[in-house]
Amino acid sequence: xxxxxxxxxxxxxxxxxxxxxxxxxxxxxxxxxxxxxxxxxxxxxxxxxxxxxxxxxxxxxxxxxxxxxxxxxxxxxxxxxxxxxxxxxxxxxxxxxxxxxxxxxxxxxxxxxxxxxxxxxxxxxxxxxxxxxxxxxxxxxxxxxxxxxxxxxxxxxxxxxxxxxxxxxxxxxxxxxxxxxxxxxxxxxxxxxxxxxxxxxxxxxxxxxxxxxxxxxxxxxxxxxxxxxxxxxxxxxxxxxxxxxxxxxxxxxxxxxxxxxxxxxxxxxxxxxxxxxxxxxxxxxxxxxxxxxxxxxxxxxxxxxxxxxxxxxxxxxxxxxxxxxxxxxxxxxxxxxxxxxxxxxxxxxxxxxxxxxxx
Numbered sequence: 001x002x003x004x005x006x007x008x009x010x011x012x013x014x015x016x017x018x019x020x021x022x023x024x025x026x027x028x029x030x031x032x033x034x035x036x037x038x039x040x041x042x043x044x045x046x047x048x049x050x051x052x053x054x055x056x057x058x059x060x061x062x063x064x065x066x067x068x069x070x071x072x073x074x075x076x077x078x079x080x081x082x083x084x085x086x087x088x089x090x091x092x093x094x095x096x097x098x099x100x101x102x103x104x105x106x107x108x109x110x111x112x113x114x115x116x117x118x119x120x121x122x123x124x125x126x127x128x129x130x131x132x133x134x135x136x137x138x139x140x141x142x143x144x145x146x147x148x149x150x151x152x153x154x155x156x157x158x159x160x161x162x163x164x165x166x167x168x169x170x171x172x173x174x175x176x177x178x179x180x181x182x183x184x185x186x187x188x189x190x191x192x193x194x195x196x197x198x199x200x201x202x203x204x205x206x207x208x209x210x211x212x213x214x215x216x217x218x219x220x221x222x223x224x225x226x227x228x229x230x231x232x233x234x235x236x237x238x239x240x241x242x243x244x245x246x247x248x249x250x251x252x253x254x255x256x257x258x259x260x261x262x263x264x265x266x267x268x269x270x271x272x273x274x275x276x277x278x279x280x281x282x283x284x285x286x287x288x289x290x291x292x293x294x295x296x297x298x299x300x301x302x303x304x305x306x307x308x309x310x311x312x313x314x315x316x317x318x319x320x321x322x323x324x325x326x327x328x329x330x331x332x333x334x335x336x337x338x339x340x341x342x343x344x345x346x347x348x349x350x351x352x353x354x355x356x357x358x359x
Contacts, residue, residue: 034081035186035200037157042185042202044160046071046138047149050207060176060210063169064148065140069176069208070165072132073152076119076182077159083188083200086159091130092122097159112182119161120180133160138208157202159184164208172215172307172315173276179209215275215304219318221256221268226325228263229289235260237324238285241270243277243302251277260287273318275304281320289329292322 048064077086077097086097095118099111123130136150164178183206189196221239228235236259243252256268273279283296300318307315 042155043153045205049147066170069138069167072135074161075133116182172304175213176210217275217302219270222321224265224323235287240282240284243279277302290324291327
């Protein structure tokens with residue numbers, strides 16, 4: 001059978017396309033030259049500013065400039081000259097990085113996140129602590145106008161797991177935890193997103209991914225009753241507690257009470273109060289036939305348990321003290337303090353913490 005000249009021409013064009021189109025992506029990745037996989041002076045600059053565009057992170061940025069955040073990086077994979085193929089190293093040998101290249105469709109960010117979680121699980125579960133490829137303390141440099149940062153140098157091309165340590169802000173009112181994540185070194189816009197510049201960057205600047213965990217503390221209300229009229233029976237004292245933050249915004253509002261059946265000193269402790277609040281405690285009911293001795297209001301600063309255990313100067317459990325005495329009256333008085341909380345199923349849970357206090 002003869003093939004016409006016209007048909008032979010189309011066949012030649014089709015065959016040429018088979019060879020040309022697969023090469024386009026290769027040409028693209030090689031446009032800026034291959035990665036120098038023997039380079040041993042790459043670096044990662046870890047900055048608290050990178051990725052912090054949300055107004056909600058303003059407090060974190062302010063805190064971070066007074067904090068020291070230790071960061072370690074672990075090399076989890078080698079990279080080939082194209083920057084798109086990763087070969088895992090020990091102890092991450094069983095990890096599969098084959099679908100990280102830009103030509104894969106779908107949520108690439110989600111795959112990076114899941115692989116970072118897998119790598120972190122391997123790191124934490126290692127029988128012996130893994131040696132970091134580099135470490136740095138991220139902090140604001142004295143006299144610098146730049147935000148807190150730190151540089152990890154002497155790195156080689158590859159894929160790294162970035163692991164920042166959880167760190168408290170200066171007054172221990174917040175614990176910042178950080179999500180470990182993977183970063184490629186070197187990288188380019190194209191290898192990360194599938195578009196943009198393909199120029200390799202060997203000195204990368206990366207950020208941290210913080211999550212804020214508010215800290216809490218205790219308040220002790222100490223009540224001294226100088227004398228007691230047994231004929232009138234038990235008597236109750238009520239306190240109103242209001243806590244405000246550094247901007248004067250009320251963040252805590254609660255009522256507590258004590259019931260006495262004898263003279264003496266007793267204490268009621270309130271827990272779970274946000275650390276850093278200034279609380280004002282007011283004795284709003286002094287019991288029938290009893291009068292307060294001294295001020296009926298007292299203030300205190302709530303310190304977190306972490307601040308106390310870490311020996312922060314001046315830190316201690318907040319305590320306020322009140323004193324009462326029998327005033328000679330003949331009116332008895334006893335009360336209860338009720339708390340109602342939702343049970344999450346359309347009902348309410350009643351809690352009455354008031355119990356008689358005895359010597």
